[in-house]
Amino acid sequence: MVNKDHLYLGRLQDYYALYRLIPSYADIAALIGVSKQGAVKFVDRMIFAGYLQKAPGGRLSPANMFFARPHVGQAPAGFASPATEVLGDAITIDDYLVEHPSKTVLVAVSGHSMIDAGIHDGDFLIVERNTNPSIGRIVVAIVDGDFTIKYLRTGPRGMYLEPANVDYPCIYPEQSLDIYGEVVGQFRKF
Known part of the structure; x- marks a missing residue:
């Protein structure tokens, strides 16, 4: 018998992306096309693997691995190389980008x-x-009461903020310069 857990998990992840909840066991059975007992066994395997957890009251909720994405190798940004998909470890974006969750914002x-x-x-x-x-x-940074994103620099006049675009001037605070936080990563949707 072929293990289809990765396909079932994908369906469950798509469902969660759409509705922001994990369905009941009966709905999981219908979603992945197995009996209710098959759904219970699937959920047990997902709990054991760290993809699902039981929240207070017994409701199913996503665990950390639920949000992990397969790391399938590297693709050079220079010359092309033979295309082969090498499945590596799965990582979550938070694991990769967030070192201190309690201090991290978007x-x-x-x-x-x-x-x-x-x-x-x-x-x-x-x-x-x-x-x-x-x-x-x-x-x-918060410079003179306004938020901005820049390089933090220092010079003869003290700390200042430098843009990464020649069309914009450096910002020297007139009254105050407070650092809100340091940029540790970024993302965008194409």
Whole structure:
């Protein structure tokens, strides 16, 4: 008998993406095309593997691995190489990008002052709350009461913010410069 758990899990993940909940055992059975007893066994395997968990009250909910995506290898951005899909470990985006969940927020980018750093209007930045980042890091700062995303720099006049676009000037605070956090990653939807 062929193990179809990865196909069943994919259907369950698609269902969750659409409805933001894990269905009942009966609905799982209908979704994946097995008996209710088959659904119970499937759920037990998913709990054991770390994809599902039982929340208080017995309701099923996603566990950390539910959001993991297969890492299928590398693709060079230079010359083409033979295409082979090599299944590697599965990782979650949080595991890859978030080191300190309690200090991490998402910030939507608005504007074009950081395009030469690869940060574009509409991107989302993963920002770790850190009020004392290293000079040269990309930060979300509050300068004279306004939020901005720039490189943190220092010079003869003290700390300032440098854009990554020659069409924008450096920002020297007139009254205050507070660092909200340090940019540790980003993502965008094409």
